[in-house]
Amino acid sequence: MMENGADNPIIVCENVKKWFGDFQALRGVTTSVAEGEVVVVIGPSGSGKSTFIRCINRLEQHQEGRIVVGGTELTSDVRNIERIRSEVGMVFQQFNLFPHLTVLHNITLAQVWVRKRTRSEAEERALELLERVGIPEQAHKYPGQLSGGQQQRVAIARSLAMDPKIMLFDEPTSALDPEMIVEVLEVMRELAKTGMTIVAVTHEMGFAREVANRIVLFDEGQIIEEGPPSEFFTNPRHPRTKLFLQQILSH
Amino acid sequence: MSLDSHDLIPPEPPPKAMRISGFNWARKNLFSSVFSGTLTAILTVGLLLGILAVLRFIFSPDRRWEVIPPNAANYTVGSYPRDDLGNIWWSVWVIAALAGMSTVLWGVGGRVSVVKVVAGVRAAGVTALVVGVLSLWSPAGTAVQSWLVWGGAALIVAGWVPMRLLSEDRTVATANALAALVGLGMVVLWYLHLDRTSHWHLRLIVTALVVIAFHWLGRMAKRWLPDPTFKKVVTMLWVISFPVIYMHIQRNPSVAWEEVLPWLPWAALVMAVGPVAIGLVSRLPREQAAAVNFLLGAVTIFSWVVEWPMAIRVMTLLLTLFSMAAPTFASSPQARKVFYWSWLGGSLCALYFFLLGVASTGLDTRGDFLGGFNLTILLAVGGIALSFPVGLLLALGRTSTMPIFRILSVAYIEVIRGVPLITVLFFADKVIPRFLPPWVDVIGETKALLAITAFAAAYLAENVRGGLQSVSSGQFEAARALGMTTSQMTMLVTLPQALKAVIPAMVGQAIALFKDTSLVAIIGLADFLRVARDVVPNQPDSLGSVLENLLLAAVVYWIFAFSFSRASQRLEKRLGVGTR
C-alpha cells in the first residue's frame, strides 16, 4: 500500500517469525524502514512490539524469515552481528545505565572499547552530547543520584555517542513521571529533526502524531495496519485499529 | 489555612538524655520479670563459678606459662635458620613500610572522641582489677596477680581523671592515639625483654619507627600524586610485596647464572616479540588476528612438547594470553599503550619470579624453611590471592550460557564443596606426587597452598555467582546494544558490579580460610597450630605443656579473626552508605 522505504530502505524485514518455546511472539512480520524515517510502533501489551525491535539489533534471535539492516543480513555470522550492533543504538524502558560508573564514564565506556576512540576524544563527545540532552552539569554524578528523566536522557546520549545510523526506543517514557516525559520527548523530537532513522515503541500519541512519518500497529505478533499518522488516526481501516485507538485515546 | 515560613515553629534541640540510675537500669535490664530475675541469678552464679574455674586453671601451679616467651621464634617462624632471622625482620619492615603508607589511604587522619578512649582505658582497668581480685581465690598467688590488681587500679584512675577535666566533645587525632598506644606497647616490651638474645625489643621499635616514617612519606607522596594514582601504586606494591618477601627475602635464593645465561637472550627475544604481536593483533581485522593468535598458541603448545627451557615456555604462554586479549582490550591507541607497559611489567615479573623460583635456596635448610605464624600467613594470603582468579573463572563458567563450561564448573564446585578440606589436603600431599615425574620434588608447603587454593576457589566461585546473578539482565542488554563483545561486557560491566556486591561475603570467606589453614598441621607442616600442639610441648624444657600452648594459639587466632570480622563489618556499613 505504501511505497515507504522502497526507494532507500535501511531496515528490511521479510516474514520474520519468532517463538519463545511453544509461544509464537512474531507471526511473520514484513516491513521496511527508509533512511531518515521515523516509525512509531504501537499495539496492545504482549503483542510483540518489544520482541520485534529487539530482533532488529539481535538482542533476540529470529528463527525464520530475514532481517537486513543497512545492507547487512542478521545471521549467526559474528562479523555481521558486531557491525549491526554498532550501527544501531537502543534505549530501554528501564534506562539500564551502568550503576557503578559516573554519567560521563557511562557515555565514554563503549566509545573507548568498541569505537576505539581515545579517552579525551570520547570525553569531548560525551560532554557535547550531555549538552545536547540538556544535563551537562550532571557529568560526574552516579546514575543513582539522577531523576528518571535525567537518567533516560543520559541513556540516549550514551547511545548517540556511538554515532548510530538507527535509533531504537522501547517505551522510553513509560517508567517516568509526566513532567519527565516531556523532557525525554523533547530530546527525541530534536533527534528526529536531525534526520536520524528512528523506530520507537511508545504510547505517547501526541509525539506520534507530530513527529512520526508512519505508525505501525502490532497485534498478536503481526502488523495489523500501518500508515502515516494523518491517515492512521483519522481514517483507520481495520476494526482492531479502531478499537485500539478508542481505548488508548479515551484516557 | 496556610502557614507562612515565619509562622513555622523552629526546630528545638532534643532534650538531654537523662542519666539513668544504676538501680533503674538493673530493674529494666536484669529483673524485668520473675523469669528474667531468676535467669539473672542463675547466670550470675554460673558466670562467677566459670570465671573462678578458669582462673584456677590459669593460676594453677601446674601451669607453665613461662615456656611460651622463649619459644617466640618457634611460634613466629618455625624452624627458619636462626642465623638468617634478619631476613624475617626485613620482610616485617617491608610490610611495616607499606602499612605506614596505607594508613594515609585508610584515612587514619580521622579523630576519635576522648570520652571513648578513656572509657576504653577504664574498661581495661576494671577487667584487670576484677580478674586480679578473683584470682586471689585460686591456689597460688603470683606476681602477675598483684600486677593485675595495681595495674588495673592505675588504669581506672587514668581513665577517670580526664573524664572530670575534659568536656565531653573533646576529640583527639586517631594517628596520635595510635602513636600513643604504640609507644605504650614499646615501653611494655622494653620492660618485658621477651628474648634478650635476639634483641626483639630493639627491632620492634625499628618496626614502629618504619610505620611512622612511611606514614609521613605517604602524606608527602599524596601531595605529589593524584589520589587514584597513589592508591594504584600502593595496591600494586602490596600485591608484589608478598611474592617478593617469600621468594626473595625469606627464601634467599642463589641463582645459578651459568645455567640461566644461555637462555636469557631467548627470553629477551620473546619479550621483544611481545609488542610486535600485540600491535599486530590489535590492528588486524578479526579473523586475521585470530589466525595470528592461533599461530602463537601452536608455538606455545609446541614449546611444551619439545625441550625448551621452562622460562621460555611460561613466557610464550603469557604472550599468547596477552595477544588473545589484545583484539578486545587493546585496540584503541591508549589501551594499546597500557598493554605494552603491562606486557613489559608482566614478562619481567614472570622472568624475575622464574629465576628465583627455580634457584635453590641459599638458606642452610632442606627447603622446608617455612613455619610458625609465617607459614600460616603465607597460606592464608597466598590462598586468597591465588583462589581469586580461579574462583572468578569458575563462577563465570557456572553462569555461562555454554553448557559444557557450565557442567565442568558445576562438577568441580560441587565436588569440592561436598568434601572436607582435609581430604583435599591429603589429595595434594599424597596424589599430586603420583601425577608428576619422580624427579620433580614439590615441597609440602606448595602442595598445601595448591590444595587450599583449589578448595577456596570453589567457595569463592559460589560467592561470586551470587553477585553475578544480582546483576540485572538489563545491564547485559545495554552492554550488548552498545556493541560490546562478551568479554568486554564481562570485564567492564558485569564483574565490577558483581564483585562489589559480594565484598562482605568474600571477606567472611577470607577469615574462614585463615582459620582453615590450621588444617595443614594434620599433613605434617609446621604451621602455628603445629608448633603449639607438637613442637613446643615436646621439647625437654616444656614437656607436656600442651594446654598452655593451645590456649596461646587460640588467643592469637582469635585476635586476628575477630579484628578482621570487626573490620569487615565496618567495611560493610561503609559500602552500604556509599555512592548510589
Add this chain to the structure above:
Amino acid sequence: MNRPSLAPPTRPPFWRNATFLKWAAQIGVLFGVVALGYVLIGEAAANMRAQGLSLDWDLLTDPPGIQLGEGIFVKPDTGMEAFYTGAVNMLRVAMSGILAATVIGAVVGIARLSSNWLASRLATAFVETVRNIPVLVQVVFWFFLSSILFPVLQEGSSGPIPGLLLVSRKGISFAWPFPQETFWQWGVFLVVGLLTARWAYRTRMRRAEEMGEETRPLTWALLIFLAWAIVGWFAHPLAGAVGWLFGLLAAQVGAIPVLVYQVMLALAALYLAWRWIHRFLESRRSPAGLAKLTDDDYFRMILAGVLGTGGAAVLLLWPGITELGANVFQALLEFCDQKFDFLRTGAPLAIGQPSVEVPGRFAQIADTGMTMTPSFFGIWMGVTLYTSSFIAEIVRGGVLSVPKGQTEAGYALGLRRGQLLRMVILPQAFRVILPPLGNQYLNLSKNTSLGIAVAFPEMVQVGQTMFNQTGDTIQVILLWMGFYLTISLLISLLINYYNRRAQLVER
C-alpha cells in the same frame, strides 16, 4: 504490503558462525580437560607401576592389619570392615553433634535477642569467642583438656553421679538404654506408631480448623505413639514375620543373572537420553509445526545422545559395576532378614550403667555404659560448639528478618509474647533459617573429618591408617570422596525437601 526484494541469503563461512565458534570453544576445552586427565593418569599409572602399586580394590577385601581406637570392628578383618567402622563412627559424631548444635545454637541465638542484659551479653561473648577460633584448635584443646584435667580412673571410681555418670581421663561413661536383639522388631511397631500418630495429628488438626474446637492434636498424636510403643514392647515377636519377606526378596535378587540388570540399566540410560531429546523437540514444537532448529539445538541433542549411548556402553562393557550394585542390594535385604525372627522374645531395650574394670594392672571403663572416649569428646565438643555458634547467628538473623510490622500486628491482635513468638515470628523466621542451617549441618558433617587430629577413628583417620599400610592413596581418596559426597547429597536433599515444604506453606 510492499515486499522489498532481497538478495538470496548466504550462509557465513563456518569460522565466522557464532554457534560454531561457541561449540568449538567448548569442545576444545572439554578435549583439553580430558587430555590433561589422560596424561596425568598415564603418568600416575607409570609411577605406581614403578613402585609396585596398582589401582585395584584389593584393599577392601584384604586383611588390613590395623587396629582402630573404637567402634564396631576394633580389629577389622577386611578393609571393608575398617571403613564401615569409620563411617559409623563418623555418623555417630555427626548426628549427635547436629542435634546438640541445633539445640545449643537455638538457645544461644534467642538469648542474644533476650531483653535480659546478662543473658544477651553472655550469648554474644560465647558466639564471638567460639566462631573466631579455628575448629581444629578447639577439637585438639578439648581432647587434651579431657585427658589432662579429668580425674584419673581408679578401681573405685564412680564419677560425679554414681551409677549414672562417670568422668575420667579414659573417657566419660553414662547410663544408656541399649537396643537388644529384639529391637528391630519393636522398631516396626514404632514406625507404625509414628505413621498413625502423624495421621491422627492431621485429622485432629483438620477437625480443629473445620469445627473451630480445641482438638489437642499433639496430645492425641503422642498418646497414640505411646500406645503403639507399649503394645509393641510386649507384642514385638509378631513383627518377626517381616523377616520372611526380606529373605524371599533376597533370594529372588540373587537368582536373576547380572546380564538382565545390565541390559535393563543400559536400556534405562538410552531411554533417558531419548526422552530428553524427545522433550526438547516437543518444547520446540509450536501449533505452526516444528520451529526451525538452530545449530545450537542440534549440538545439544547430539550431546545428550552421546552421553546416553556412552552410559549404556559402559554399563554393558563392565559388568562389574552392575554386579556390585546388585550384590549390595542383596546384602542389604539379607541383613534385614537376619534382624527378624518369630522366636525372639525379651525386652527391646536394656539400661546399662557405667562401671570400672581392672583386667590387668590398669583400670579401664567397662563396656556396660555408653562411653565417650577422650577422642570422641574432643571431636564432638569441638565441632558441636563451633557449629552452634554459627547456628546461633543464623537463628538470630532469622528472627530479626521478620519485619517489625509483624510483631506490631501481632500485639495489635492481642497475642501475648509467647504466642507471638510461636505463632507469628518463628514460622516466618524458619523459612529464612532453613537453607543456611542446612549448610551448617553439612559443615559439621565435613568437620568430623578433623577427628584424625585426635586419633578418633572416623572415615579420614581410618583411611589414613589404611594407606599408610598399603600405599593405596588414590583408592582411599576416591572412597572418601564418594562417602562425603553421598552424605552431602543426602543432607541437601533433606534440607531441600523441608525447604520446599516451608516455602509452600507461604502461599
